[in-house]
Amino acid sequence: MADINVKINGIAVSVPKGTTVLEAAHMAGVDIPTFCYMKEINEIGACRICMVEINEGRGFRLVAACVYPLAFEGTEIRTNSPKVMDSRRKTLELILSTHDRKCLSCVRSGHCELQALCNEMGIEEENTYEGDKPVYEIDNSAVHMYRDNNKCILCRRCVAACAKWQGVGVIGANERGFKTNIGSAFEMGLGETSCVSCGQCIAVCPVGALSEKDFTDQVFAAIADESKYVIVQTAPAVRAGLGEEFGYPIGTNVEGKMVAALRRLGFDNVFDTDWGADLTIMEEATEFVERFTKGGKLPLITSCSPGWVKYCEHYFPEMTDNLSSCKSPHQMLGAVAKTYYAEKIGKKPEDIVVVSIMPCTAKKYECQRDDQAAAGVPDVDYVLTTRELARMIRRAGLKFTALPDEDFDNPLGLSAGAGDIFGVTGGVMEAALRTAYCWLSGNNEEVVEFHEVRGTDGIKRSTVTIGETEIKVAVASGLANAGELLRRVQSGEEKVDFIEIMACPGGCVNGGGQPQQPASVRNFEDLRSLRAKALYDEDAAKTLRLSHLNQDVQKLYEEYLEKPGSHKAHEILHTTYVKRTIN
Amino acid sequence: MAKKTTVPFNGTAEQEAKLYEIIDAHKDDPGALMPVLQQAQEVYGYLPIEVQKMISDKMGIPLEKIYGVVTFYAQFSLYPKGKYNISVCLGTACYVKGSGDIYDKLQEVLKISGGECTADGKFSLEACRCIGACGLAPVLTVNEDVYGRLTVDDVADILAKYE
Numbered sequence: 001m002a003d004i005n006v007k008i009n010g011i012a013v014s015v016p017k018g019t020t021v022l023e024a025a026h027m028a029g030v031d032i033p034t035f036c037y038m039k040e041i042n043e044i045g046a047c048r049i050c051m052v053e054i055n056e057g058r059g060f061r062l063v064a065a066c067v068y069p070l071a072f073e074g075t076e077i078r079t080n081s082p083k084v085m086d087s088r089r090k091t092l093e094l095i096l097s098t099h100d101r102k103c104l105s106c107v108r109s110g111h112c113e114l115q116a117l118c119n120e121m122g123i124e125e126e127n128t129y130e131g132d133k134p135v136y137e138i139d140n141s142a143v144h145m146y147r148d149n150n151k152c153i154l155c156r157r158c159v160a161a162c163a164k165w166q167g168v169g170v171i172g173a174n175e176r177g178f179k180t181n182i183g184s185a186f187e188m189g190l191g192e193t194s195c196v197s198c199g200q201c202i203a204v205c206p207v208g209a210l211s212e213k214d215f216t217d218q219v220f221a222a223i224a225d226e227s228k229y230v231i232v233q234t235a236p237a238v239r240a241g242l243g244e245e246f247g248y249p250i251g252t253n254v255e256g257k258m259v260a261a262l263r264r265l266g267f268d269n270v271f272d273t274d275w276g277a278d279l280t281i282m283e284e285a286t287e288f289v290e291r292f293t294k295g296g297k298l299p300l301i302t303s304c305s306p307g308w309v310k311y312c313e314h315y316f317p318e319m320t321d322n323l324s325s326c327k328s329p330h331q332m333l334g335a336v337a338k339t340y341y342a343e344k345i346g347k348k349p350e351d352i353v354v355v356s357i358m359p360c361t362a363k364k365y366e367c368q369r370d371d372q373a374a375a376g377v378p379d380v381d382y383v384l385t386t387r388e389l390a391r392m393i394r395r396a397g398l399k400f401t402a403l404p405d406e407d408f409d410n411p412l413g414l415s416a417g418a419g420d421i422f423g424v425t426g427g428v429m430e431a432a433l434r435t436a437y438c439w440l441s442g443n444n445e446e447v448v449e450f451h452e453v454r455g456t457d458g459i460k461r462s463t464v465t466i467g468e469t470e471i472k473v474a475v476a477s478g479l480a481n482a483g484e485l486l487r488r489v490q491s492g493e494e495k496v497d498f499i500e501i502m503a504c505p506g507g508c509v510n511g512g513g514q515p516q517q518p519a520s521v522r523n524f525e526d527l528r529s530l531r532a533k534a535l536y537d538e539d540a541a542k543t544l545r546l547s548h549l550n551q552d553v554q555k556l557y558e559e560y561l562e563k564p565g566s567h568k569a570h571e572i573l574h575t576t577y578v579k580r581t582i583n
Numbered sequence: 584m585a586k587k588t589t590v591p592f593n594g595t596a597e598q599e600a601k602l603y604e605i606i607d608a609h610k611d612d613p614g615a616l617m618p619v620l621q622q623a624q625e626v627y628g629y630l631p632i633e634v635q636k637m638i639s640d641k642m643g644i645p646l647e648k649i650y651g652v653v654t655f656y657a658q659f660s661l662y663p664k665g666k667y668n669i670s671v672c673l674g675t676a677c678y679v680k681g682s683g684d685i686y687d688k689l690q691e692v693l694k695i696s697g698g699e700c701t702a703d704g705k706f707s708l709e710a711c712r713c714i715g716a717c718g719l720a721p722v723l724t725v726n727e728d729v730y731g732r733l734t735v736d737d738v739a740d741i742l743a744k745y746e
Contacts, residue, residue, distance in 0.1 A: 169645030176655045185650035186632050193647075582639075583646065 006075040021052055021065035025079055026524055032079050033088070033117050035155045035206055037066035039523045042160035047153070049117070051087045053078040062087055089121050097129035100150035106208040113206035113518050114153060136181065141189025144197045144364040145212050149181050152209040157519075158182065158201035165505050167480030168311070170195045170583070182209075185583075194314040194583045196479065198307035198503045199361030199385075199512020204522070212361050212513060215382045216392050222353045222381070223266040229345070230353045232267040233333050233412070234258060236274050237359035237423030237508035238386045240534035244515040245390035246400040251530035253538055256405025261393050262357075263406060271337070272408040273356065274415030276329030277422040277431065279336070279556070280304065281547035283326045283573050284428075285435045286564040288498055292471070297321050299474075299489065299496045302428050304328045306366035307503030307512075309577065311479050316486055317579035322499075325574040327379070329422060330356040330363065331372050333412055334379035335572045340560045341412065342375065349375035355382045357389045359423070359511030362503065374572040385513030411552045417539030418547045424532040425477035425507035426453035426460060429500035433464055433473070435548045440466040447545045454536070456506050456528045459485050461496075473498045478505035506532065589702040590663050592633045599637070601626050606641045616644060616652060620659060629660045662700045665707035667745050671723045674713030681734070682721035686710060688738045705745070 003014045006024060013028040025032050036047040045067035053060040054068065055076040062083070078084060095114065103109050136149035156173060159182060163169035170193040174183050184193045202210040222230050243252040262270045288300050303309055303324040312319055327335065334356065338349040356363060360383075366372065367380040384392070393400055407413070418434055421427030430450045438444050452462035453473065458481035464471045474496045476482040482501045488494040504511045506528025517527060539545060547553065561569045605622045609615035619638060620630065627634050630653050639646040653659040671677075671686040686708075690696055693706050700707040716722045719731025723741075730741055 163645065163648070170647055172645075172647040172651040174647075174651050174654045183647075185635070185646040 004070060004073045004075070006070055006073075006077065008077045009079055015070060017071060018069045021054065021063070021068045021070060021077055022050060022523075024070055025052075025065065025077070030079055031520060032065045033120075034066050034519045034523070035113065035153060036157065037519065037523065038157050038160055038204065041164040042155075042157055043067055044156065047155055048091050049088060051084060051091075053081050053084055085121070088117075089123060092118055092121055092123055093125070093128040095153050096123070096126050097131065098133050099153065100148070101126055106151070107211045107214070108208035108516075111516065111518075112208060115207075116518070132178070134178065134181070139183070139189050140213075141191030142195060142197065142365075143191065143213070143368060144361040145190070145199065145202060145210060147182075147190060148209050148211075149183070150209075151207050152182055153207055154180060154182065155206060156182070157204040157206065158210060161200040161204045165200055165478045165480055166196065166198060166311075166503070167483045168194065168196055168198075168315075171201065188583065192583060194580065196307045196310040196314065196503060197362035197365040198479070200504060201512075202361065203510075203512045203514060203516055205516070206519065212385050212388065213364060214388055214391070215364075215384055216388050216395070219355050219382050219384060219392065220395075222355070227351060228353045229268050229347050229351055230266075230355065231269045231271060231337050232262050232265075232355045232357060233271040233273045233276070233330055234262070234357040234389075235330060235359055235423060235508060236277065236420050236427075236535055237511060237514065237531065238357050238389065239538075240423060240509050240531040241359055241386050241514040242390060244517070245387070246393075250517070250521075250525060250527060251534050253534040254400075255538070256407070257400060257403040258389075259408055260403040260406040261389075261398050261400060264398055264403070265392060265396055267355070269409045269412075271333060271412040272415050272419075273330045273333055273358075274419035274422065275408075275412045275550070275552065276331075276333035276336075277304075277419035277428075278416050278547035278550040278553045279332050279573070280326055280329045280422075280428075281418060281431050281435050282553060282557070282564040283332075283569060284324050285432050285439065285548075287324055287326065288432065289436060289439060290565065292497060299499045300324055301499045301501055302432075303575075304422065304428055305362070305502045305504075305508075306360070306369075307362035308479065308482060308501045310362065310365070310580075311482065311503060312501075313578055313580045314582055315483065316490075317581075319486065319490075320577040320579060323577055325570075325576070327372065327573055327575045328363075328366065329419075330358065330383075331366065331379045331575070332573050334367075335372075335374035336556065337412065338375040338377065338379060339572055340556060344411075349377050353381045354379065355384060356380050357384050357386065359386050359508045359514045360504075361385060361512045363513075369575075370578075371575045386511075387513060387515060390515070411555065414544075414550060414552045416547050416550050417542040417545035419550075420535050420538045420542070423508040423535050424454075425456065425502050425505075425528075426450075426475045426500065427507065427535070428502075429453045429473055429475050429498070431547055432498070432500075433471075434546055436471075437464070437466050438546060438548065440469060445546070445549065453500075456526070456532070458505065471498060472496050473500075475500045477502045477507050479503055481505075509535065590631075590700050590704045592631055594627060594633060598626050602634070602637060603641065606638065610642075616642070616649065620649070620653065624659060627663075629663045631661060631663070660698060662698060662707065663704065665700045666705050667725050668707045668709065669723060669725050670709050670711045670714075672712070672714050672716075672721065673710045674717070676713070676717035677721040680720040682723070684735050685721060685723065685733055685738060688735045692738060692742065706742075 008028045015024045045064040050065040139147040239255040243254040334354040363383040418431035460475040509531035722731045
């Protein structure tokens with residue numbers, strides 16, 4: 001479309017016709033605050049915090065910048081006039097009139113979008129509009145999170161994330177007017193619904209209404225307990241996100257400092273879930289080659305993402321046989337830690353506590369599932385999100401930026417580059433294909449990169465030719481995309497042999513447990529690609545890039561599991577699924 | 584806050600067939616949910632979870648989205664009408680004569696909120712606006728029977744007539 005010239009606070013800027021005021025202002029270097037707006041999925045112009053004055057030739061009037069398209073040459077916009085400021089302040093004061101203002105004890109204090117904006121706008125009085133306040137019970141029915149509607153500002157970002165990204169839609173706006181509240185059908189607790197625990201709602205919440213169930217106190221207590229041997233492991237995506245909590249640019253890999261911080265927190269071992277990822281590849285690639293060559297159930301679908309697994313159980317129960325029976329990497333590592341490693345160090349499994357630091361809230365639910373207890377005790381005792389780890393580091397008084405870079409402990413700390421990229425959509429597929437390629441071609445050390453399965457597209461497809469064999473693969477991230485792909489597979493429109501699915505759009509790097517970025521960042525930066533790059537760079541810089549060449553994984557098989565897919569491997573590293581209904 | 588009705592669901596196979604017919608007739612229309620809900624309420628008289636679930640499954644719309652629409656519009660009810668539907672006039676004349684207290688008393692005695700139905704399906708309670716009997720204010724109706732010039736103390740006697 002043709003460009004038009006407009007002026008924003010007197011700054012001339014040329015933009016394509018149809019550009020919103022918000023986008024045009026961003027181009028001109030002007031920030032306009034937003035609450036409800038989320039690019040592409042929640043363009044509803046409802047919260048009215050982004051009001052600006054616009055003159056299209058008939059005098060200035062107030063419009064919502066996030067959804068107002070620029071149409072006329074010479075349009076003038078004011079984003080910081082007294083009238084605009086007055087409008088924003090009133091909106092904030094009205095939001096505050098029903099807001100639970102216990103900021104001091106709020107999990108979001110210090111990085112709450114509402115708090116920050118009140119501060120910016122110079123709100124001096126919290127009680128401008130005193131009156132009735134709805135009082136809501138906190139919903140703690142879900143295993144992984146809380147909803148405290150007393151802090152909800154009704155922006156509906158969580159609703160959009162659940163319905164549009166994830167195609168789940170178990171939360172929405174109920175009632176109307178003053179009684180409007182975000183909840184589930186028939187006032188069911190979230191735990192009673194078919195919520196998949198992905199936590200995308202938490203990741204996009206601007207305030208403290210949604211938060212993960214915090215287990216930092218329990219973990220501090222376990223560390224302090226002399227009778228416990230406490231092992232910590234970190235998922236690949238954590239190192240690509242944690243830095244954001246300490247002021248590093250998005251996409252900074254802080255692996256070394258993270259390991260140092262964990263050691264200083266007092267964990268007895270600091271292991272790498274990437275090692276578990278390499279082990280997963282051994283089992284899953286074996287499972288795939290087995291099914292592919294012997295006519296087993298295809299397509300095989302990855303099972304690393306517990307949000308995806310739960311979605312499959314609820315929404316595609318007829319496809320649970322397609323799921324790989326492999327436990328997810330951190331559950332595998334936990335299982336090995338409490339069996340093989342426990343024997344090595346002479347500890348009883350019940351005296352070992354395994355803590356997983358994950359970019360994920362669904363893992364909190366996963367570690368409590370049935371059939372995730374190889375040694376008769378849970379493989380993993382506590383799952384903390386990246387955000388909870390940041391809280392622990394701050395609470396312990398560690399100056400993160402000043403920490404040295406340290407390495408993971410062995411023997412469950414060495415990993416191939418293939419394990420690193422498990423945190424990105426397409427990464428599990430690429431890791432599996434690298435190994436399958438070597439096994440099927442007979443060239444055990446050739447590293448082949450699979451670029452067609454990289455990138456942030458919701459659904460990616462590729463045909464891989466190894467010798468005479470053609471393998472059709474597909475990768476989906478974001479459960480709405482996964483649902484679309486699976487419906488096509490079920491209807492026969494699409495034939496695929498191997499599918500990777502990650503619940504969160506872009507994969508674990510954009511998981512529901514990652515640091516929360518405000519709308520001002522989310523709407524203009526590509527979080528998924530920036531964080532993904534950190535992991536692809538780590539992979540590219542390694543000499544060891546193939547999971548099956550990981551010596552410590554090889555040693556585990558030699559000393560303990562015999563071979564991939566063995567009876568013992570199945571007992572320790574594999575799991576089962578259930579069929580559920582939609583609620 | 585709205586919640587699930589405790590009156591057992593008594594939907595018939597004919598009603599279900601009718602509901603599926605309605606959904607089928609609208610299956611290609613964008614924004615079909617509103618007319619489907621309106622007609623479903625005509626069939627069942629109200630929209631309990633069982634009916635909303637059928638609509639959800641058949642139309643592929645999440646249950647929460649349907650519930651959100653149902654609780655947004657006053658025209659939809661989550662509760663059936665009781666065998667005896669009590670309607671209390673909260674119009675101006677009745678209200679100044681104390682119908683609000685009578686309405687509160689009924690909610691207290693029946694242990695339900697306005698719009699709901701007792702668990703045994705006997706009484707439902709609703710508020711209405713002027714029924715044109717201001718001379719008898721405050722008034723209420725039980726199905727077709729009209730009661731006027733009431734006080735809070737009359738509530739028990741009126742209910743007793745329908746026991």
